[in-house]
Amino acid sequence: MDTFKGDILSFNMEDVVPPEFARTWHDSTPDIHVIGNLPFSVSTPLIIRWLDSISRQSNLWIHGRTPMTLTFQKEVAERIVAPPRSEYRCRLSVMCQYLCHVSLKFSIPGKAFVPPPKVDVGVVKFVPRKDPLIRQPFSLVERINRHLFHHANKYCVKSLGTLFPPDREDLVWTVLELSDIDSQIRPFELTNEQIGQLCDAYATIIRQEPDILTYEFRSQKSAKERRQKINRVLALEQKLLSSSHEATTEKSDEMRDQR
Numbered sequence: 001m002d003t004f005k006g007d008i009l010s011f012n013m014e015d016v017v018p019p020e021f022a023r024t025w026h027d028s029t030p031d032i033h034v035i036g037n038l039p040f041s042v043s044t045p046l047i048i049r050w051l052d053s054i055s056r057q058s059n060l061w062i063h064g065r066t067p068m069t070l071t072f073q074k075e076v077a078e079r080i081v082a083p084p085r086s087e088y089r090c091r092l093s094v095m096c097q098y099l100c101h102v103s104l105k106f107s108i109p110g111k112a113f114v115p116p117p118k119v120d121v122g123v124v125k126f127v128p129r130k131d132p133l134i135r136q137p138f139s140l141v142e143r144i145n146r147h148l149f150h151h152a153n154k155y156c157v158k159s160l161g162t163l164f165p166p167d168r169e170d171l172v173w174t175v176l177e178l179s180d181i182d183s184q185i186r187p188f189e190l191t192n193e194q195i196g197q198l199c200d201a202y203a204t205i206i207r208q209e210p211d212i213l214t215y216e217f218r219s220q221k222s223a224k225e226r227r228q229k230i231n232r233v234l235a236l237e238q239k240l241l242s243s244s245h246e247a248t249t250e251k252s253d254e255m256r257d258q259r
C-alpha cells in the first residue's frame with residue numbers, strides 16, 4: 001500500500017487513484033472512499049476546499065462522485081447537516097448541502113480519544129450530488145451565503161442589503177422580485193432551493209452590472225470606521241490645541257497683569 005505524506009490542505013489526490021477506478025460524474029459512485037479523522041483546526045477549511053473541488057469536478061473528483069466520511073467537532077457536524085429553520089442552520093449547511101447529500105452517521109464521545117478533546121466528535125458522510133442544487137459558480141454561492149448568514153436571524157432584506165452599495169438599494173428589491181422571495185423571511189428559514197433562486201437573481205444582476213461584484217460591504221464599513229476614527233483623532237487634536245491655546249493666552253494675560 002502506498003503512503004503519501006504532506007499537507008492535506010494542498011495535497012492533490014488526483015494521481016492517487018488507479019485509472020480503472022474512475023467513473024463518469026453521472027455514473028454511480030466510484031469504489032473509492034475518502035475517510036479522515038481530521039484535526040479540528042483543519043476540518044472546516046478542508047471541507048470548503050474539497051467542496052470547491054467537487055463543484056469543479058477537479059482534484060479527486062475528476063474520477064467521479066467519490067464519497068467522504070469525515071470527523072468534525074460535534075457542533076460543526078450539526079451545522080453541516082442542519083435543515084432550514086434549525087438553530088444550527090448556517091453558511092456551512094448550505095455550502096455542503098447544495099453540492100452533497102450529507103448525513104450525520106454517529107457521534108463519538110470526546111473521552112474515546114487519547115488525549116481526549118473537550119468536545120464530542122460527529123462523523124459525517126458526504127456523497128456528491130449528480131446535479132448541484134445551485135447552478136452558479138462556487139465563489140458566487142459562497143459570497144451570497146456569507147452575506148445572507150451575516151445576519152441569519154434578521155429579515156433577508158437586511159442581509160441582502162450588504163451585497164450592494166448603499167445608493168443601490170433598488171437592487172435588493174430586484175433580487176427579491178427576481179427570486180420570488182419574501183423580504184421578511186429570515187436567512188436561517190430559507191431552503192437550499194430558495195438560496196439557489198437568490199444566487200440566480202444576483203447572477204442576472206451582475207451580468208448587467210459587473211462592477212457590483214467587487215462591492216465589499218466590510219471594506220466599506222471599515223473605511224467608514226477608519227474615517228470616523230480619523231475624525232475623532234482630529235477632533236481631539238483640535239480640542240487639545242485650543243485648550244493649550246487658551247492656557248497660553250491665560251498665561252500671557254496673567255504675565256501682562258503682573259507687569
Ligand SMILES: C[S@@+](CC[C@H](N)C(=O)[O-])C[C@H]1O[C@@H](n2cnc3c(N)ncnc32)[C@H](O)[C@@H]1O
Nearest residue numbers: 005006007008009010036037038039040041042
Ligand atoms: C485527529 S488526528 C488523527 C490521527 C490518526 N489519523 C487517527 O485516526 O488516529 C489528526 C492528524 O492529522 C495531522 N495533521 C494536522 N494537520 C494536518 C495537515 N494540514 N495535513 C495533514 N495532516 C495533518 C496531525 O498531525 C494528526 O496526526
